[in-house]
Structures are given as structure tokens and as C-alpha cells.
Amino acid sequence: MRVDFYQLSRDPVERVVAMLARKVLQAGERLLVVSGDASQRELLSKELWRAGSEEFLAHGEASDPQPDKQPILLSGEAEAANGARMILLADGQWRENALGFDRALLLFGASETEAARALWRQLDGKEDVAREIHKQDEQGRWRAGG
Template identity: 55%
Template sequence: MKVDFWQLSRDPVDKVVALIAQRVLDSGERLLVVSKHAEQREAISRTLWKAGPESFLANGEASAAGADRQPILLAEACEPANAASHVIFADGQYREPTGFERAFLLFDDQTVQAARETWKSLDGTDGLERAFFRQDRGKWNKVA
């Protein structure tokens, strides 16, 4: 399993979720986006629907009918009703991503300490690959 840590600086969380979501869908996979904040999930949903001039990233809330058919599911809990293989923790709070191939922890200045503690707690975990990404002049770079 892979866990990617993405430190937000310039771009807001909804824009970064859209970037990752497009890559996940392009690879033929499904995505779960987890946030305990309903307002944040609503903002992410709006951004996904208007992701590009010629496309949109279809999504829905886990509590809505047809959640199992959504390529991108927005939820408060880490429960992939849509059989997602990838999960984004958009609120900066790490949860155990059991059953996922890849997890993305997005964090900012307010959640950086928790992200550091999570990084340390995962050190030495068998079968786990970690990576750290930071934005530099608008471009995302892997730094660890």
C-alpha cells in the first residue's frame, strides 16, 4: 500500500482533490474523498463538477441514493460504498485506510503537526510505501 502526504500551500484543498481525482479516474480506478466537514465536501463537489471546460468529474455524497455507482464518492467516514481503491483524506485527519491501494493525506499549516506524527507512526510498517509532496511555484514535487 502507498500513502502520499501532500502539503498544501498555494492551491486550496478542493483544487488539489480535483487534480488527484482526475489522475485516479484516468487510471480506471474509483476514489473516496473523506472529510468530517460537510461544507468542505460541498466545496470539493462543486469544484469536481466544474473541473475543466470540456469535462467534469462526476461525484456524489455517500448518504445519497446510488452512492455505489459514483466514480468519486464524498463521505464523512472511510467506508468505500463505491468500491474505491484510492482514498483522499481532505480534512488533514489520517484514518486507517484498510482495503485501499493508495491513500492521500492532504494537510496544511494547521494540520502539519498531525501529519508529521502520522508519518513517524507509519515508519517501518511492513508493505507500506510513503511519499511526501510539496508545491513549488505551482508544480508538485516529490521531496521524500
């Protein structure tokens, strides 16, 4: 399993979620987007609806009918009713059951930096977990390292 840490510095979380969700769909995968904040999930949903003319980012809330049909599922819980093997933690909060997915994407801002560092150290040495940090430059490009 792999954990990708995305350090938010330039673009707002909703824009980064839309960018990552598009990549997941292009790879033919499903995605679970988790945030414990209902208002943040609503904001994320609006951004996914208007994520650009490239393609529609089909999604729904876990509480909506037939969540299993959604390629992108927004939820307050880290449970993939849509069968996703990839989880995106949009609220900066780690959930231990994210380790049960093939890949976890943790987005974090300045206020979650210390918690992200502690998680990085906690995952260090786990044989079955690969880690990678992604940072955004001034031009908006994401760079991987670490």
C-alpha cells in the same frame, strides 16, 4: 499499500482534490474523498462540477441514492460504498482504516503539519506501507520526495 502526503501551501484544498481526482479517473480507478466537514464536502462537490472543460468529474455524496455507481464518492466516513481502492483524506485528518485501501492520499495544511509528521514517523518501518511526500513549488507544480 502506499500513503501519499500532500502538503498544501499554494492552492486551496478543493483545487488539489479536483486535480488528484482527475488523475485517479484517468488511471481507470475509483476514489473515495473523505471529509468530516459537510460544508467542505459541499465546496469540494462544487469544484468537481466545474473542474474545467477537460472532462466532467462525475461524483456524488455517500448519502445520495446508489453511491456504488459513483466513480468519485464524497463521504464523512472512510467506507468506500463505491468500491474505491484509493482514498483521499481532504480534511487533513488521518483515519486508521485508510490503511485498508491500496493507496491513501492525505492532504494537510499548516495546522495539520505536526500530526502529519507524527503519522509519517508512525508509518516508518511498516513493511507493507510505502510513503511519499508531495510539495508544491511557486509555479504550482507538485514535486515528490522523501
